[in-house]
Amino acid sequence: MKNQRMELRPVSVADLPFLTEMTLLAAFPPGPSPEGASDMPHVTRWTVDWGRPGDVGVVAWSDGQRLGAAWCRLQADALARSDAGDPLPEVAIAVLPEHRARGIGTQMLTALDRAAAAGGQRALSLTVNALNPALHLYERAGFDVVLREGDRLTMVRLLVTPGPDTAPVSSAGARVGPRRNPSPKAHTPAVAEGNRVPDEATPTGSLSRLVIFDLDNTLANRQRFFGEWAAALIRERHLDPETALTILQDADEDGVAPRTVFFEQVRARLGLADPVDDLIDRYWRDQIGRYRCDDETIAGLRLLRRLGYKTGIATNGGVRQIDKIKACGLDRLVDACCVSRVVGFAKPDARLFGALAVKCATSLDHAWVVGDRPETDIAGAVAIGARSVWLRRGHDWTNADYGPTLVAETAAEAIQFIVVADG
Secondary structure, eight states: OTTSOEEEEEOOGGGHHHHHHHHHHHHSOSSOOOTTGGGSHHHHTTTTTTTOTTOEEEEEEETTEEEEEEEEEOOSSOSEEOTTSOBOOEEEEEEOGGGOSSSHHHHHHHHHHHHHHHTTOOEEEEEEETTOTHHHHHHHTTOEEEEEETTEEEEEEEOSOOOTTSOOOOTTTOEEOOOOOOOOOOOOOOOOGGGSOOGGGSOOSSOOOEEEEOTBTTTBOHHHHHHHHHHHHHHHHTOOHHHHHHHHHHHHGGGTSOHHHHHHHHHHHHTOOSOHHHHHHHHHHHHHHHOOOOHHHHHHHHHHHHTTOEEEEEEOSOHHHHHHHHHTTGGGTSSEEEEHHHHTOOTTOHHHHHHHHHHTTSOSTTOEEEESOIIIIIHHHHHHTOEEEEEOTTOOOOOSSOOOSEEESSHHHHHHHHHHHHO
């Protein structure tokens, strides 16, 4: 089924048995569900009386079969609330095991965001175990942790920027309420139309071509800087180099793991006595001091500017990304930057790219996206109909559903390819 067209359809009454199946898949360990599980309150709460105000969802279909679902609803025992005390819808999502690792969850969350925003919602909430691999999907989608109780994380995702006459909603300001128990050939896959940036988000007039860059391991060699920090830590703490480096790399997950989660694992596995907050502070001071761009990348960015291109950075993360950009001097080399937790949208959400295009006073027409992550950078390019250059970093492309336009080893090489391709 890899090459079949995937569609995202709104949840209908006919989908409710499948939503129950997905709830059981998410609520219980792999294997048969307990007897009577479908009638348990924490399962039925997700589908009972479907169609209430706030009920929104999408189902992924391919070749006449359902692959997964993502939906949200207002629960009686709200997981989180806005500053004004309004309950935030809670999200449920699951993909059938045989269809995972294909970007379906990311596309469903993007479509759910748009549907919920269109229905008047301004934020979504969810809960996840800190050890659940799905945590990284939620972080990439722009969810921020607002409460931690042991391994249980409550996360909130901002959907739209509040207007001046509405009560504020933000991941930082959300109130959490009590909860009871609880080198490939390039091709373009089918992408739901809902993932595309609305026409009104695109400026008009005489516009320059836009090149959108990722930050970490694209414009700046984050892998190198992390390795330098790890080596320094190992020397300072007199740790076994091979064992400690393996632990640090595993916990880091190539930069995806939140630093709190990363240092909690590292502290436990390496026997460090320092408080987690102290470790995080020292880590960021070290990393910001190391961040820089190589000369070839700087020369490439200057070349694009001389040729009349607009350039921008679209990066997932928080305010530390801005610190990195400034440390590299990139704020003086590109036209604009958009950081996911600042603007409220995370790659591969098309709205992040659209916001960057607006800040660059150009459009996404004929845009390029350059980055190293298939699931955020290249999937984001697909979502906005842009050409892309994937920085392979020694890896082979494995996703059969979509692929980059071009493949390069470095950002400087990607810039050369773009200039040649545009003639």
